[in-house]
Amino acid sequence: MASPSPKQVIEGQRQDWNRVAGGWEKWDRFFDEQMAFLNHRLVADARLRSGLQVLDLGSGTGYPALLAAQTVGTTGSVVGIDLAEQMLEAARRKAASLKLSNATFRTGDVTTLPFEDSSFDAVTTRFCLMFLPEIPKAVAEIVRVLRPGSWVAAAVWSAPDKNPYLKIPMDIIKQFIELPPPDPAAPGIFRLAKPGDLAGMLQQAGLADISEQQFFGDVRFAAPDEYFSSLMDIAAPIQNLWAKLSPAQQTEARQRIIDAAGKSQKRSVVALPIAVRMVAGRKPE
Numbered sequence: 584m585a586s587p588s589p590k591q592v593i594e595g596q597r598q599d600w601n602r603v604a605g606g607w608e609k610w611d612r613f614f615d616e617q618m619a620f621l622n623h624r625l626v627a628d629a630r631l632r633s634g635l636q637v638l639d640l641g642s643g644t645g646y647p648a649l650l651a652a653q654t655v656g657t658t659g660s661v662v663g664i665d666l667a668e669q670m671l672e673a674a675r676r677k678a679a680s681l682k683l684s685n686a687t688f689r690t691g692d693v694t695t696l697p698f699e700d701s702s703f704d705a706v707t708t709r710f711c712l713m714f715l716p717e718i719p720k721a722v723a724e725i726v727r728v729l730r731p732g733s734w735v736a737a738a739v740w741s742a743p744d745k746n747p748y749l750k751i752p753m754d755i756i757k758q759f760i761e762l763p764p765p766d767p768a769a770p771g772i773f774r775l776a777k778p779g780d781l782a783g784m785l786q787q788a789g790l791a792d793i794s795e796q797q798f799f800g801d802v803r804f805a806a807p808d809e810y811f812s813s814l815m816d817i818a819a820p821i822q823n824l825w826a827k828l829s830p831a832q833q834t835e836a837r838q839r840i841i842d843a844a845g846k847s848q849k850r851s852v853v854a855l856p857i858a859v860r861m862v863a864g865r866k867p868e
């Protein structure tokens with residue numbers, strides 16, 4: 584089967600993330616608490632401070648855009664851009680409830696940024712770049728819109744073996760249906776998992792002072808079925824695999840996922856490891 588065109592990938596992404604926007608809003612408080620440490624890391628890697636103008640790519644429901652807006656304060660501003668209008672609607676509601684009038688959100692594709700050259704003091708992006716059909720094109724756009732001397736900070740998923748949080752359901756779904764071997768160049772959760780991949784693209788695009796670190800953590804649940812429900816509500820790519828199972832297979836797969844997660848339960852906490860590749864670079868003066 585021919586690979587989908589970039590346009591088709593982007594349209595698929597828009598539909599996927601709009602579909603799960605309600606799930607993101609439902610679990611917002613939980614994931615905000617669980618994954619805030621990644622936002623703080625991005626704010627640090629992008630060297631955010633009062634007064635800066637920041638662009639956040641693939642903001643979804645506002646991560647890390649909202650923390651960035653708090654950090655740059657009222658003399659700074661943050662623009663979040665995303666394909667999925669319904670994810671952004673949630674981000675806007677949150678910005679309003681936090682009284683963050685310096686955060687705005689607009690729909691768009693991060694591979695063709697609707698901004699002038701050198702118009703931002705920093706770019707942040709969490710869990711977006713690996714879903715792009717043309718990552719180097721987006722990287723060139725990041726370099727174009729950054730002011731000289733300023734930083735981009737990105738978070739992408741590291742390897743599946745280091746991410747039981749995501750790997751457990753994928754492995755179990757594969758027990759029921761045959762999936763084609765993953766194409767390492769195809770957009771997807773682990774597209775930028777390989778060490779040096781994104782960092783190499785930043786270097787190719789002319790950025791300097793590049794850093795890359797595998798950053799380990801975990802996501803903690805009160806019970807295995809909280810893990811199952813929350814992940815299935817928000818993880819569009821896993822939902823797409825799940826939809827290939829029959830109702831009977833889904834019942835059995837759900838139980839196997841819950842059993843597998845239960846093995847990580849100690850007393851009243853199920854802690855599932857995650858590993859995130861944190862990559863940053865600076866546009867030369």
Ligand SMILES: C[S@@+](CC[C@H](N)C(=O)[O-])C[C@H]1O[C@@H](n2cnc3c(N)ncnc32)[C@H](O)[C@@H]1O
Nearest residue numbers: 600641642643646665666667692693709710711
């Ligand atoms: C896993 S969500 C991450 C959202 C948020 N940054 C976070 O970490 O919670 C991925 C987001 O990337 C967005 N996205 C994917 N491809 C995109 C593209 N080409 N342009 C803009 N946004 C895109 C999706 O719409 C989705 O909201």
